[in-house]
Structures are given as structure tokens and as C-alpha cells.
Amino acid sequence: xxxxxxxxxxxxxxxxxxxxxxxxxxxxxxxxxxxxxxxxxxxxxxxxxxxxxxxxxxxxxxxxxxxxxxxxxxxxxxxxxxxxxxxxxxxxxxxxxxxxxxxxxxxxxxxxxxxxxxxxxxxxxxxxxxxxxxxxxxxxxxxxxxxxxxxxxxxxxxxxxxxxxxxxxxxxxxxxxxxxxxxxxxxxxxxxxxxxxxxxxxxxxxxxxxxxxxxxxxxxxxxxxxxxxxxxxxxxxxxxxxxxxxxxxxxxxxxxxxxxxxxxxxxxxxxxxxxxxxxxxxxxxxxxxxxxxxxxxxxxxxx
Amino acid sequence: xxxxxxxxxxxxxxxxxxxxxxxxxxxxxxxxxxxxxxxxxxxxxxxxxxxxxxxxxxxxxxxxxxxxxxxxxxxxxxxxxxxxxxxxxxxxxxxxxxxxxxxxxxxxxxxxxxxxxxxxxxxxxxxxxxxxxxxxxxxxxxxxxxxxxxxxxxxxxxxxxxxxxxxxxxxxxxxxxxxxxxxxxxxxxxxxxxxxxxxxxxxxxxxxxxxxxxxxxxxxxxxxxxxxxxxxxxxxxxxxxxxxxxxxxxxxxxxxxxxxxxxxxxxxx
Numbered sequence: 001x002x003x004x005x006x007x008x009x010x011x012x013x014x015x016x017x018x019x020x021x022x023x024x025x026x027x028x029x030x031x032x033x034x035x036x037x038x039x040x041x042x043x044x045x046x047x048x049x050x051x052x053x054x055x056x057x058x059x060x061x062x063x064x065x066x067x068x069x070x071x072x073x074x075x076x077x078x079x080x081x082x083x084x085x086x087x088x089x090x091x092x093x094x095x096x097x098x099x100x101x102x103x104x105x106x107x108x109x110x111x112x113x114x115x116x117x118x119x120x121x122x123x124x125x126x127x128x129x130x131x132x133x134x135x136x137x138x139x140x141x142x143x144x145x146x147x148x149x150x151x152x153x154x155x156x157x158x159x160x161x162x163x164x165x166x167x168x169x170x171x172x173x174x175x176x177x178x179x180x181x182x183x184x185x186x187x188x189x190x191x192x193x194x195x196x197x198x199x200x201x202x203x204x205x206x207x208x209x210x211x212x213x214x215x216x217x218x219x220x221x222x223x224x225x226x227x228x229x230x231x232x233x234x235x236x237x238x239x240x241x242x243x244x245x246x247x248x249x250x251x252x253x254x255x256x257x258x259x260x261x262x263x264x265x266x267x268x269x270x271x272x273x274x275x276x277x278x279x280x281x282x283x284x285x286x287x288x289x290x291x292x293x294x295x296x297x298x299x300x301x302x303x
Numbered sequence: 304x305x306x307x308x309x310x311x312x313x314x315x316x317x318x319x320x321x322x323x324x325x326x327x328x329x330x331x332x333x334x335x336x337x338x339x340x341x342x343x344x345x346x347x348x349x350x351x352x353x354x355x356x357x358x359x360x361x362x363x364x365x366x367x368x369x370x371x372x373x374x375x376x377x378x379x380x381x382x383x384x385x386x387x388x389x390x391x392x393x394x395x396x397x398x399x400x401x402x403x404x405x406x407x408x409x410x411x412x413x414x415x416x417x418x419x420x421x422x423x424x425x426x427x428x429x430x431x432x433x434x435x436x437x438x439x440x441x442x443x444x445x446x447x448x449x450x451x452x453x454x455x456x457x458x459x460x461x462x463x464x465x466x467x468x469x470x471x472x473x474x475x476x477x478x479x480x481x482x483x484x485x486x487x488x489x490x491x492x493x494x495x496x497x498x499x500x501x502x503x504x505x506x507x508x509x510x511x512x513x514x515x516x517x518x519x520x521x522x523x524x525x526x527x528x529x530x531x532x533x534x535x536x537x538x539x540x541x542x543x544x545x546x547x548x549x550x551x552x553x554x555x556x557x558x559x560x561x562x563x564x565x566x567x568x569x570x571x572x
Contacts, residue, residue, distance in 0.1 A: 088550065138433065138529055139531065141413045
């Protein structure tokens with residue numbers, strides 16, 4: 001008899017039964033906590049019986065572990081007993097709260113006992129509604145935010161810097177510009193190149209007519225009849241500058257002038273000293289320059 | 304009289320030296336440890352060396368720091384305050400805090416409260432008691448407040464401690480499943496156990512001997528001073544169609560005389 005009890009098989013069996021009990025307590029926690037049954041007591045009774053067969057420390061350790069787990073549960077179960085006052089039923093609470101939130105139940109729920117938002121849907125502002133009602137339970141400090149005025153305190157200089165960078169000539173970037181503006185296929189890139197060629201032609205012609213007399217830049221690009229064509233002229237002329245086919249300079253009166261670059265002077269790419277500038281024009285400015293220079297006829301004939 | 308403070312368990316040497324190595328957590332402890340509360344004598348002497356304008360300016364900076372930090376409802380650490388704002392004025396720290404508290408009180412109607420005397424954490428709360436019943440003004444509120452309110456109410460009604468599984472189950476019944484992305488709250492579990500905990504509205508503590516690991520929720524230090532238990536009961540009563548007094552235990556708890564943790568007087572420390 002003694003021999004059988006001490007066999008490794010029996011020992012293993014006892015340990016396994018303990019583990020089973022521990023597992024069942026952990027898994028069925030909610031169930032065991034319920035005041036409506038005695039499952040916890042049953043577990044303890046089983047444990048008591050098992051303990052009679054415990055011989056080795058290993059088994060005793062498991063017994064101790066089971067004791068810890070069940071005591072924990074017992075503690076919680078005891079705390080649920082309230083001697084007085086209404087109990088707080090979380091199921092009822094959620095039901096009431098869902099009604100308050102405006103839950104719309106699905107009409108064909110045959111199991112009328114089921115609760116929870118899973119059997120309906122909440123309106124969009126449901127949680128907002130709760131939040132608003134809850135606000136008066138909080139002595140929260142209102143969130144502090146600056147009342148931003150109408151003036152924007154940031155300096156505009158960063159923007160200008162970006163523009164300058166964009167103007168920095170790399171052949172690829174410039175080539176992108178026409179396609180972006182026209183948003184169409186290669187034909188328009190060719191059209192731009194054609195236009196640039198044409199303008200170069202005008203420039204050369206005027207220069208050759210009188211090489212000693214400088215051509216005023218604004219006189220060259222402005223079309224007194226069309227602001228948009230003026231802008232296009234400025235745009236196309238900039239390609240000439242970029243490609244080193246024309247140059248701009250300031251004359252003795254500090255007025256911008258433009259002249260074609262002599263054959264032989266043309267240096268491909270960026271080997272010459274490059275300077276960058278931004279030319280801007282607005283309808284107002286266009287009118288002012290027109291009057292100041294007394295420009296009546298466009299030097300660059302429209303196509 | 305300088306009080307001797309416990310040397311922090313830091314391998315990098317004495318608490319007086321500025322250690323430039325080491326994790327940030329210990330660094331903050333160090334910063335706090337290097338800050339010893341100046342005596343009244345020291346404060347007096349310190350004030351004599353400064354103009355009123357300088358003290359006012361520093362006070363205003365502290366006030367602004369608090370207000371901005373409070374936007375996210377994250378408690379303010381004394382160590383951060385001293386390191387980033389007070390700086391060389393730390394010898395008159397108590398005077399600055401006193402003035403800041405007065406400013407909050409008189410200008411903003413707010414109370415500066417030290418919710419954690421051990422770790423020196425501060426929050427701002429409203430001086431005014433909340434309106435009982437529904438507010439007549441409806442301005443847009445953060446729906447997260449509703450979520451927080453539900454959890455706080457459940458914890459309170461259930462005696463102050465609740466297992467996390469209970470909370471998750473209730474939320475699920477309200478359409479907030481922590482296993483799924485919620486339309487309004489996103490990762491709702493994260494909001495609850497990270498955001499609300501960091502704000503000190505909730506405490507999320509491991510229960511020993513649980514396998515798999517389970518946690519329980521309690522009210523956090525902020526909730527203790529900021530949330531009105533009587534008003535929660537009023538809402539519960541309205542919701543259930545019962546008198547708040549019917550929950551006698553909770554009613555007692557809600558109306559008991561405020562103890563030291565609830566009295567929210569601004570601290571000078």
C-alpha cells in the first residue's frame with residue numbers, strides 16, 4: 001500500500017489534480033465570484049481531500065499556490081457583500097446609460113434579454129452627450145489657449161528664401177517648369193523652346209539695328225496691350241538668361257538692360273559667374289512702367 | 304538650515320555633481336534631489352538682491368508654464384519647473400510659488416494643488432464648484448471625458464477598486480471594444496491605461512499572483528481632488544431613477560469630511 005502511494009505515477013497524478021484546480025479557479029473567476037453558488041467552497045473541499053495525500057514538498061508548494069489563489073478570490077467575494085444600501089449593478093448601469101446615449105436597438109433581436117450596444121447602434125454624438133453631462137462632475141481647470149489675433153507674427157522672409165532656391169538653375173528643374181505650367185505633353189515644351197528662340201531672334205535684331213544703344217529690359221518684355229503676354233515674355237526671356245544667350249545688366253542710370261551675348265562669348269553651363277535675381281511684376285507695376293517708359297508698342301510681336 | 308536629503312541610489316556619484324551620463328529618469332530624480340527647499344532666511348536674502356520686476360517676471364513665467372502644461376492635463380513636476388523655468392531663482396522658489404498660487408487664485412480662479420507630495424507633482428484645478436445637474440451651456444466637450452467618467456463612476460460605485468476585466472466588459476457593452484479600433488477613441492485601451500493614467504485620473508496597478516497578469520483600477524491622484532463624488536451620485540440617481548441616498552455606502556463616502564488628500568490647498572513646497 002505504502003509502496004503504491006509513493007509511486008511516481010501517483011505523485012504526478014496529485015500534482016496534476018492540483019494544477020487542474022488552480023486552473024479552474026483562474027479560468028472561472030467570474031463564476032466563482034458570483035454569490036449565487038458555492039463553487040469556491042467546493043474547490044476548497046477538493047483541495048482539502050487532495051492535501052491528505054500530499055507527501056512531498058513539490059505537492060505542498062502547489063497546495064500553497066492554490067491557497068493563495070482561492071484566498072484572493074475569497075477576499076474579493078467577501079468585499080462584494082455589502083451589509084447595507086442598494087447594490088450597484090453594472091448591467092443595469094449600462095442599460096440605463098445606453099438609453100441615455102440614445103441607443104437605437106435593432107428590432108429583430110429575438111433574444112430580448114441580450115443587452116449592449118452590439119445589438120443596436122449609437123448615434124454619432126453619443127459619447128459627446130455623456131461627456132457634456134459628465135463635465136459638471138469635474139473641477140477641471142479650463143484648457144488655456146492663446147486667443148490668436150488677426151496679425152500673423154511670423155516674418156515672411158522664409159518664403160522668399162524658398163523662392164530663391166527654386167530659381168537656382170539646374171537644367172532639370174527649369175525644364176520641369178514649362179511642363180508643369182502647361183500640364184500637357186512634350187509639344188508644349190517644344191512650343192516654349194520655339195518661343196524662346198523667337199524672342200532671341202527679336203533681341204538679336206534690335207541689337208543689331210543699333211549695337212551702341214542699349215535695350216531697356218522692361219521696354220523689351222512689356223506688351224502694353226496685354227499683361228499676360230508681358231508675363232510670358234518675362235518667363236521666356238529668363239530662359240535666354242539661364243542658357244547664357246542673353247545677359248542683363250544695369251546701365252549708368254541703374255536701369256536694367258538686356259543684350260544678346262556675342263557668339264564666342266557664349267559659355268555653356270555654369271562656368272561663368274552666375275548671379276540670380278527675381279523679377280516680379282503685377283498689373284499695377286506693369287501700368288506704372290508702361291507710363292514711365294512711355295511704351296506704346298510691343299517689341300516682341302505676339303505670334 | 305539645510306536639511307539633509309537622502310542621497311539617491313545613483314552609481315554616478317554624489318548628488319551635488321552634475322552627471323552627464325545616465326538615464327533621464329534618474330536625472331530627474333537627481334535634479335529634484337539637488338533641489339533643497341530654501342529656508343525663509345535664504346528666501347529673504349534672495350529677494351533683497353532682486354528687483355520686484357524680476358520676481359514678477361519669473362512668477363509670470365511659472366504661471367505661463369503651468370497653464371501650457373495643463374492643456375494636456377499632465378501633472379507638472381517640481382524638478383522640471385525648477386530646471387526649465389525657475390533656474391537661478393531657485394533660492395526664492397517658495398516665494399515664487401506663493402505668488403504664482405495667488406495669481407492662479409485671483410486672476411484665473413484656479414487652484415494649484417500638489418497631488419503627490421512625495422514626488423512633487425502639481426496640477427491646476429478649478430476653484431469653482433461645478434454646477435449641479437446638467438450645465439445650461441453646451442460647448443463642445445472632448446468625448447474622452449465621457450469614457451473617463453464611466454470608468455471613474457464604476458470604480459466609485461464598486462467601492463474604489465475594480466479589476467480591469469470588469470471595466471473592459473462594461474465598456475464592451477457600451478460599444479467600446481478594446482480589441483478593436485474605436486471610431487472615436489481609436490486605441491481605447493491605450494487611452495485608458497496610458498493617457499488617463501499619465502494624467503493621474505486613474506491608477507492601473509498589477510494584482511499580485513494573477514496568471515495571466517491582471518490589473519486593477521483605482522482613482523488617480525488627480526481624480527481625488529478634481530472629481531466630485533456627490534455629483535457622480537446625482538447623475539447615477541438620475542440615470543437609475545433612484546435617490547442618491549439609496550446607495551448609502553457610496554453616499555457616505557461622497558459626503559464625508561474632506562481629509563488631507565482632498566483639501567487641495569495650494570502648497571508652498
